[in-house]
Amino acid sequence: MNEVPQKFHRQPYSFVRRGDRLTARRQNAWDTYSPTHVLEVPRELTDTSVAAGASFDQERVYGRRAPLVVEIGSGLGEAVVSAASQHPENDYLAVEVYTPGIADLLLKMGQAGVENVRCVQANAPEVLDHLLPEDGVDELWVFFPDPWHKKRHHKRRLVSPDFAAKAARVLKPGGLWRLATDWEEYALVMREVLEASADFENVFPGAGATEADPEGGWSPRWEGRILTSFERKAGEAGRRAHDLTYRRV
Template structure:
């Protein structure tokens, strides 16, 4: 999910830290209140836009064995794009509006961002977008039916740049298999980051993943034309960082 460039991240290795999962997650849910407008948007719009899911132990978990019926959710059968870490929803709301023939699912754990996404989607009259408040790997593994997704987008995820936190990175060994389960054969995993060492890690992890083939030639993929310029990308460019794109194709029968 979009990274805050923040250093005040709680250490999940603290002995009194609660444990609901067997490995670190790629986010920390910081406390904080939504604005009055966001609270109103949540109350008014979440019954329509937000998926009601069965939880396991953690508030952002997905209970295994309860996959969603996508045809019932969207009222049709259409290509599905899933954005992991949708933030305030700028990219996915724009994409959903520009591509009415496809369906979109925003995966995010921060309620303020989800509320903003719903508000912007409602103002734009967008009805091919739904949201889920959940840990992304559990969405891919438990919520979505196998081979149901056409594209997964992960744009500017938290780089967890401190050495003690890099284990939290989402794109790491083990993640390709989870993504491959949700993707259709021929489906695409699109990645972008402004952190060089994370880009190198992404490429190394995905190169080793037998479920995927690179969808580009050379060192890096061209910038994805379907991604609008967001504040996170502008911030990276303003700091002199190169934006690196990658795209991988789900192998048939892998």
């Protein structure tokens, strides 16, 4: 058996790949749109990696220069396709590893007739490290990342001091990082990470403070984040979304 290179284990992945089998509708959307709307990137070790030296030429990819919004973990594409439809003046890049999710995004994109969305099937930290240019992103979204709620899995959580440094590298000064989670304990961790970072300031300092949580800093629900099926199910299960908004300083 071939030994897995040691550096493969240096950073735990924040995701688990699920089955990549596509329904007929998703397969048709993939065949139609992936050649033009899913970016080809150089790989290293795995099919979700991004090799050092990869490049992202926004003007070539979108055919113009416009504000760039990047969503990490786009899921089924509900949020990014809705935003792209409402704001054709922006460019949107969806980062996702799950093939059926990207296919569903492409299906929604085609149905909505939007042309300002592109996807990259890759591990998010490597996208921030190797693909996106420094100071090139106007907004970064991380909505409902896997909470990895078991303590032994906390090291897999996406939002960490190391990831915050990567986010700061690609965000323009003044750019916004919008986050949301329905897992309260993870929300507190997110806030702790961002408050400790010298690269970010809370857009809503002290907001939402209570006797039980005097620190506050929670954002009002951003109207640009549509209610997805995932968030709706979380609400039905009694889990409330917590929003945070930070600005790159």
